[in-house]
Amino acid sequence: MEIELEKINPKFVELFTQTYGFTEAEFALFLTYFKPKTISKKDYYLRAGEVCKSKAYLNKGCARNFVLDDQGHERILFFAFEDWWLGDFDSYYSGKPGTNYVQILEDSELLVISKENFQKAEKEIPKLQQWYSSKMLRSASASRNRIEEMKTLSAEERYLKLMEQQPHIFQRIPLQYIACYLNIEPQSLSRIRHRLTNKH
Amino acid sequence: MEIELEKINPKFVELFTQTYGFTEAEFALFLTYFKPKTISKKDYYLRAGEVCKSKAYLNKGCARNFVLDDQGHERILFFAFEDWWLGDFDSYYSGKPGTNYVQILEDSELLVISKENFQKAEKEIPKLQQWYSSKMLRSASASRNRIEEMKTLSAEERYLKLMEQQPHIFQRIPLQYIACYLNIEPQSLSRIRHRLTNKH
DNA sequence: ACAAACACTTAACCCGGGTTAAGAAATACA
DNA sequence: TGTATTTCTTAACCCGGGTTAAGTGTTTGT
Numbered sequence: 464m465e466i467e468l469e470k471i472n473p474k475f476v477e478l479f480t481q482t483y484g485f486t487e488a489e490f491a492l493f494l495t496y497f498k499p500k501t502i503s504k505k506d507y508y509l510r511a512g513e514v515c516k517s518k519a520y521l522n523k524g525c526a527r528n529f530v531l532d533d534q535g536h537e538r539i540l541f542f543a544f545e546d547w548w549l550g551d552f553d554s555y556y557s558g559k560p561g562t563n564y565v566q567i568l569e570d571s572e573l574l575v576i577s578k579e580n581f582q583k584a585e586k587e588i589p590k591l592q593q594w595y596s597s598k599m600l601r602s603a604s605a606s607r608n609r610i611e612e613m614k615t616l617s618a619e620e621r622y623l624k625l626m627e628q629q630p631h632i633f634q635r636i637p638l639q640y641i642a643c644y645l646n647i648e649p650q651s652l653s654r655i656r657h658r659l660t661n662k663h
Numbered sequence: 664m665e666i667e668l669e670k671i672n673p674k675f676v677e678l679f680t681q682t683y684g685f686t687e688a689e690f691a692l693f694l695t696y697f698k699p700k701t702i703s704k705k706d707y708y709l710r711a712g713e714v715c716k717s718k719a720y721l722n723k724g725c726a727r728n729f730v731l732d733d734q735g736h737e738r739i740l741f742f743a744f745e746d747w748w749l750g751d752f753d754s755y756y757s758g759k760p761g762t763n764y765v766q767i768l769e770d771s772e773l774l775v776i777s778k779e780n781f782q783k784a785e786k787e788i789p790k791l792q793q794w795y796s797s798k799m800l801r802s803a804s805a806s807r808n809r810i811e812e813m814k815t816l817s818a819e820e821r822y823l824k825l826m827e828q829q830p831h832i833f834q835r836i837p838l839q840y841i842a843c844y845l846n847i848e849p850q851s852l853s854r855i856r857h858r859l860t861n862k863h
Numbered sequence: 864a865c866a867a868a869c870a871c872t873t874a875a876c877c878c879g880g881g882t883t884a885a886g887a888a889a890t891a892c893a
Numbered sequence: 894t895g896t897a898t899t900t901c902t903t904a905a906c907c908c909g910g911g912t913t914a915a916g917t918g919t920t921t922g923t
Binding site: 864870874875885892 | 901
Binding site for chain 1: 909910911912913
């Protein structure tokens with residue numbers, strides 16, 4: 464199962480060769496550790512209760528990452544599109560069963576690298592560590608930020624902010640999931656959109 | 664203007680002699696740096712725009728510490744009772760005009776120590792520094808905590824929590840100020856109290 | 864091509880709490 | 894002691910958003 468270079472998102476190549484300065488040999492080696500995998504719409508890359516034993520580069524498609532709250536309701540943490548990484552990082556690092564679901568929303572192509580292979584790669588290509596730790600920091604601060612916004616902004620403000628800052632989400636994600644992501648009931652989101660279009 | 668020991672809140676003596684281990688001589692010296700001051704109800708110990716040049720031990724009485732928000736509405740940060748310290752710590756340390764008002768709510772007796780005198784005392788009695796830095800830490804974490812509660816709890820929950828955790832406040836502070844402290848309109852607080860008493 | 868499933872909207876209703884306005888009760892002051 | 898001021902309560906109304914229920918499209922799979 465060789466990975467065909469032409470099929471890889473150019474951003475993937477760029478990230479490691481340009482930004483992190485992998486040599487051609489390093490990059491080629493790195494690639495051998497990945498396995499392509501396709502998952503079709505509605506299937507899961509990961510479910511709560513499973514141990515997350517790999518990272519997956521989302522080469523094509525999109526997905527939603529969610530957890531269940533105490534009442535068993537889904538809470539979407541984020542949507543992933545091309546050039547995102549899928550997984551449950553807590554579970555990955557702790558080795559314990561995780562709480563995250565990663566459900567594919569469009570037939571998708573992943574590049575999957577197992578924990579063992581990633582560890583090998585880290586030894587052989589130490590630059591990899593920098594990349595990953597900076598990624599973690601950014602995502603931790605983003606999630607604090609989101610919690611803050613949930614508490615301080617009204618439903619309408621949250622909707623408008625998302626429209627402004629990530630309009631592409633609305634092209635590909637069903638409104639019900641966007642509502643869930645924004646912590647708004649789908650009916651209420653519908654009403655908010657109605658209010659906004661009929662208001663001047 | 665000697666300070667009469669019998670009139671000082673025993674907690675004040677205890678704090679410095681017992682908890683911080685001042686010798687009798689040190690404590691006596693420390694005391695000479697204070698000046699007694701009485702302020703009557705509704706007067707201010709401090710107003711926004713003034714530079715806070717002293718700390719004041721509230722020996723008897725009570726006060727409210729508030730700021731004005733962007734719309735000019737009062738926001739009560741905390742109430743002070745016997746054994747609290749009054750002031751605007753930002754202004755005290757920066758030497759710049761502050762934003763805090765400290766209004767006396769019952770005729771009160773203060774023990775005031777000027778910044779210069781406190782600095783002298785700190786040199787002569789180094790233990791003082793420990794006391795003050797630990798105080799600052801605790802109050803910073805309390806205020807973060809309060810902001811968090813404002814965002815996560817409903818008006819009714821905030822009221823019940825205060826009733827449970829600091830019932831003494833209700834003995835001495837007018838409800839309108841408590842409402843302000845809880846970020847509830849006085850009418851709404853009244854309604855909440857009504858709901859609660861008439862609900863079983 | 865059709866039924867079944869899914870996605871979205873509309874509407875009626877409820878609830879918490881802000882807003883406005885007015886009244887009742889308590890305090891203070893002369 | 895009585896009037897004035899302050900404090901607290903009540904009531905009517907509004908608004909945002911959750912809840913329930915019933916549509917109306919729109920996809921999907923056979």
